[in-house]
Amino acid sequence: MNRSPLSPVTAEHVEAYRRDGVVLLRNVLDAEWIARMQAAIAEVMARPEAYGVLGPSHGAMTSVCYMWRKPGAFRDFVFDSPIAEVTGQVIGADTIRMYHDHLFVKPPKSPKIMQWHCDETAWPVLGEMAPNIWTAFSPVNAGNGRIEYVAGFHRHCVERGLRFGFKPDQASGLCPNFEEHRNDPQFPFRFVSFDMEPGDAVVFHPHTPHFSKGNDSPTLARIGLAVRLFGDDVRWHDPGYKAYIPGVTEMPEGQPVDGELLPVLWRRQVSAAA
């Protein structure tokens, strides 16, 4: 199973992430990783509560978090696969810490829609280096519910200090419903999405809005494992409505996050000559 990426993260990937807030990385995992994780995901699908914490969208879609906290494939995946390294390279971090994993499986014919949202809404932190790396473990396409993103909107948020809440009276209010802009020729941002194969991954910024429709395929499940990671600039921030991190108590507001439940997964190697 590969520890380093099969293809390098390039300057083009880094620039796409900076510009769009989202970038596709092909062939992050080798066939052994893909097979091991597909088998582990099938086990979780059979008994989700035995492996993790059910996510808020569990139902017509399987949504399970924190599987990495138990020994086994999910823990090995975050510590030993290349996902932390590729994410660190894409976002320009020196250190990557684990936050949480989240399995999203839309079975064939699942009507589940993930409405437009930014992950930043839920994370009890401030900082731009809190990305999501979403790895495909099935083919992903327009028919089976691939994720769509609004490219460039992350910079709009960061430059204006916009942060969305779960309710209209929280932070800057609710995330816009970008469905209203799909056919708007004046809309200044681009909708982007990617067909993916197992082992491909998308890295996206915490302020990048994303959405997925239901799975229209009669036969093909859409399987993705999101891993949320913390880089150097992440600071604790909890205005009271953010997601609870099991086992993690309040940290001092504005201080760097740490602790054994947010372990370091990767550090940038500094060459001796530097």
Ligand SMILES: O=C(O)CCC(=O)C(=O)O
């Ligand atoms: O898998 C999906 O359809 C939604 C994923 C998502 O919203 C996320 O990873 O934050």
